[in-house]
Structure formats: C-alpha cells, structure tokens
Amino acid sequence: MKIVVQVKLMPEAEQAAALRSTLRTVNDLACWVSRVAFARGVPREYELRQHTYAQLKAEGLGAQAAQHVIKKVRDAYTTLHANLRAGHLGKPKSKRRVKAASKPIAFRPEAAQPYDDRCLSWQYDAQTVSIWTMAGRTKNVSFVCSADALKTLRDYRKGESDLIERDRAFYLIATCEVPEAEQYEPDSFIGVDLGIANIATASTGYMAAGRGLNRYRKRQLDLRRKLQKKRTKSAKRRLKARSRREQRHAANQNHIIAKTIVTEAERTSAGISLEELRGIRQRVRLRKPQRVQLHSWAFAQLGDFIVYKARRAGVPLVYVDPAYTSQTCSQCRHVDKRNRVDQGLFICRGCGVVAHADRNASHNIAQRGENVWNAGRESRVPATP
Structure with missing residues (x-):
C-alpha cells in the first residue's frame, strides 16, 4: 500500500535560493512543454520527448530532470482527459469544460517537481538530503519531521519524491510502500x-x-x-x-x-x-x-x-x-x-x-x-x- 510522508526542508539562504530558482525554471519549462503538446494534439510521451528533450537540455536541465518535466506534463493531460471523460468538468459545451479543454495546461511557479533516486538522496541519520538544482547538486539540506515519519521513511520509502514550495517554505513529499496487514474474517x-x-x-x-x-x-x-x-x-x-x-x-x-x-x-x-x-x-x-x-x-x-x-x-x-x-x-x-x-x-x-x-x-x-x-x-x- 502506498502512502506519502511529508518532511519540511530547512535550507540555508543560499540553498533556499537554489531550490526556489529550480522550481521556477522547471515549471516555466513545463508550461512551454505543455504549449508544444497542446499545439501537436497532445502526443504520447515518447513523441513529446522527441519535440522537447533537446531544448530542455539546452536550457540547463539534467537528463533526469528533463524526463520528469516531460512526464509531468503528459501525466497532467492524462488526468485532464480522464476528468473530461468522467464528466467531472461539466457537461459537453459547458463553460467550465470548454475553458479547461481549449487552452494548454499551465503550471504554477511553485508547483511540485518530481525527483527520483538519481536526483535526490536521503541521509536519515543526519536528517539531510542531497538534491539536484539548477545550480548543481546541493548537499546537506536539513529536514525535520516526526519520529514516526522518519521511521516510515527509513523502512518503507520507495519511488519518487515531490519538491514543493508553500508559503516560502519547502517540503518533500516522499512515497512509501507500507505492507498491508493480513485481512481477517470479521465476526x-x-x-x-x-x-x-x-x-x-x-x-x-x-x-x-x-x-x-x-x-x-x-x-x-x-x-x-x-x-x-x-x-x-x-x-x-x-x-x-x-x-x-x-x-x-x-x-x-x-x-x-x-x-x-x-x-x-x-x-x-x-x-x-x-x-x-x-x-x-x-x-x-x-x-x-x-x-x-x-x-x-x-x-x-x-x-x-x-x-x-x-x-x-x-x-x-x-x-x-x-x-x-x-x-x-x-x-x-x-x-x-x-x-x-x-x-x-x-x-x-x-x-x-x-x-x-x-x-x-x-x-x-x-x-x-x-x-x-x-x-x-x-x-x-x-x-x-
């Protein structure tokens, strides 16, 4: 079973500036990728990568970061189309539905950016992380969380983590795969x-x-x-x-x-x-x-x-x-x-x-x-x- 654990980063001034600049840059580029996808009829991820990957690399993104930006955009369109099919955005030709489907998806400057183990590493004993930024690898970024959350991270963290900015504070939301207990026969x-x-x-x-x-x-x-x-x-x-x-x-x-x-x-x-x-x-x-x-x-x-x-x-x-x-x-x-x-x-x-x-x-x-x-x-x- 997948659950998420949220930890708060406590970066120094220089580290915070690097994280903020990184989020602004990747989300600006995600908006550009979204416009390309919308103009080309939202192609599959492999085809979208052919149209955008070289430009993302030229803008200074690392290979993994560029892949995550493309995947983030494609996943956003997948979610939008699923909501349209399910009728969550109103009936056909309704104002809300037309507005959502008639323009490219936009990403907020502080929107979440996914990181995998190649871009992010955890040091649980020291309660620090090493994370990729536009300024290079930023090491020894401190984080705080409860003892239970730290134990869950240490034992079950697996997969991607999302970096977000909220009220000028930075958070990492980590995915953890926790084993389910065996279901009993109810009385x-x-x-x-x-x-x-x-x-x-x-x-x-x-x-x-x-x-x-x-x-x-x-x-x-x-x-x-x-x-x-x-x-x-x-x-x-x-x-x-x-x-x-x-x-x-x-x-x-x-x-x-x-x-x-x-x-x-x-x-x-x-x-x-x-x-x-x-x-x-x-x-x-x-x-x-x-x-x-x-x-x-x-x-x-x-x-x-x-x-x-x-x-x-x-x-x-x-x-x-x-x-x-x-x-x-x-x-x-x-x-x-x-x-x-x-x-x-x-x-x-x-x-x-x-x-x-x-x-x-x-x-x-x-x-x-x-x-x-x-x-x-x-x-x-x-x-x-």
Whole structure:
C-alpha cells in the first residue's frame, strides 16, 4: 500500500535560493512543454520527448530532470482527459469544460517537481538530503519531521519524491510502500453514518459530533470576511498567515475519528461498512446557506482515512448503497419518509421504536455491509447432484 510522508526542508539562504530558482525554471519549462503538446494534439510521451528533450537540455536541465518535466506534463493531460471523460468538468459545451479543454495546461511557479533516486538522496541519520538544482547538486539540506515519519521513511520509502514550495517554505513529499496487514474474517460489521451535524456515527455507539468543527469553521469564515473587507496590508498578511489553517484542523479531526473507528473494529474483530458518498455534491440540492457547510466538509477525506487505516490494520471494509438508510427502521425494516421526524429523531411508523436518527442509520449500514460481505463469500459453483 502506498502512502506519502511529508518532511519540511530547512535550507540555508543560499540553498533556499537554489531550490526556489529550480522550481521556477522547471515549471516555466513545463508550461512551454505543455504549449508544444497542446499545439501537436497532445502526443504520447515518447513523441513529446522527441519535440522537447533537446531544448530542455539546452536550457540547463539534467537528463533526469528533463524526463520528469516531460512526464509531468503528459501525466497532467492524462488526468485532464480522464476528468473530461468522467464528466467531472461539466457537461459537453459547458463553460467550465470548454475553458479547461481549449487552452494548454499551465503550471504554477511553485508547483511540485518530481525527483527520483538519481536526483535526490536521503541521509536519515543526519536528517539531510542531497538534491539536484539548477545550480548543481546541493548537499546537506536539513529536514525535520516526526519520529514516526522518519521511521516510515527509513523502512518503507520507495519511488519518487515531490519538491514543493508553500508559503516560502519547502517540503518533500516522499512515497512509501507500507505492507498491508493480513485481512481477517470479521465476526460482525460496524456501520458508519457520515453527516454534517454529526461527522460520524458508528453502530457501536461512538459519535463524533460536528458542533465544535462547525463552530470553528463559522469563526474562520467570519474572520476571513472581516479581513477581506479591510483590504489593508496587515489584513492581507493575516489572511495569508491563516490560509489552510481550517483545512489542517479538519484533517486532524478526520484522522482522530478514523483512527478511533478502525481501532474499535480491530479490537472487536469486526469489519467496517461505509456509505458510498462519491458525487454527493452533484446529487443533492440545498438552500444557499447550507451550501457552505456541504462544500466545506471533507466527505471523501474522512472516508479515505478510514480506508487506508483499515488496510494497514487488516480490517475488512465494504461500501454500501446509502439510499433510504435514514428512512428505514433498523428493527422492523419498515421504510417511510415520515420515520425521520427531524435531524436527530427517528420514530418508526411501523413498530413505534424511537431512536437517534444517525444511530438508526448506522445500524442499517452495518446490516447492509454484512449482507454485501456474505454475498461476496457465496459460492457460485453449482451444487453437486
């Protein structure tokens, strides 16, 4: 299983200048390669290399760096075409789709640049790296990370690492191949209902309330609005300092919630059943005040955290259809829209059971997960006469 580890570089002034100049140069050249690719109908990587490699070398790039620039451009177009085919950029002839497909892909000056082991070497004991730059090989560039991250790097780092610049600081994002634990046979399933009022509700009784996170987001939104109205230099400086703070806070909360759920499943030898919520932003219709909450909440991120933590722990995981889980009684299976009285209250019109709406939904998700798992285990071999 592939995961990434991020470390922060602590370069000296001369080293930082070399890294910054390198990123600016390779991304400027990537924009040029992108224009060539767009003009020639986005050829395959080998053909694109024939048109651009000599010029990249003449601009001072090393052989490996030139190859990575070409590959980065070709991968960007591959991703764009995949998004177009999947409809992620709108319907045919929509403004967003036409805009994306009618011009070459552009790369930001501080966009990530991939490095392989020929261009980058790690010294774990000294916590330094030796990295290729436009000024030559820059050695003894210090980096900092947690002890766990350093151990993961030492044991499992494999493949490319990306150099990025963010807020005038440099980071290396390294790819690590971590072995997955052997998956066990679950005794039961834990259903996880995801929402906004309650971020996650498990059928075991665990509930991660979203009140605190929603209040934090509202405070951040109000503060951003106030600072944006002022338009002063100090306001812009504060806005820049606070950028991505909400994103980091939400990601930390999602890590805590995911770890709690996976640890409980591992302790009880249970599997995890999740709702398939991909594309929910396109499916649901909300009033304008509710759209900020919906689009601010990391639906996919929490699910992805649960998935990769479950895979590392060997916990079985299945996805189920979320349709009618909030309207179905987990006791008698009666389905009625009126069963869901309000956001937090569920009263079954069939058997009269009263329950918390999210906990009732989590039990339905758990039952569906067990059905999906058992259906996957059923033999398709005809019975012997």
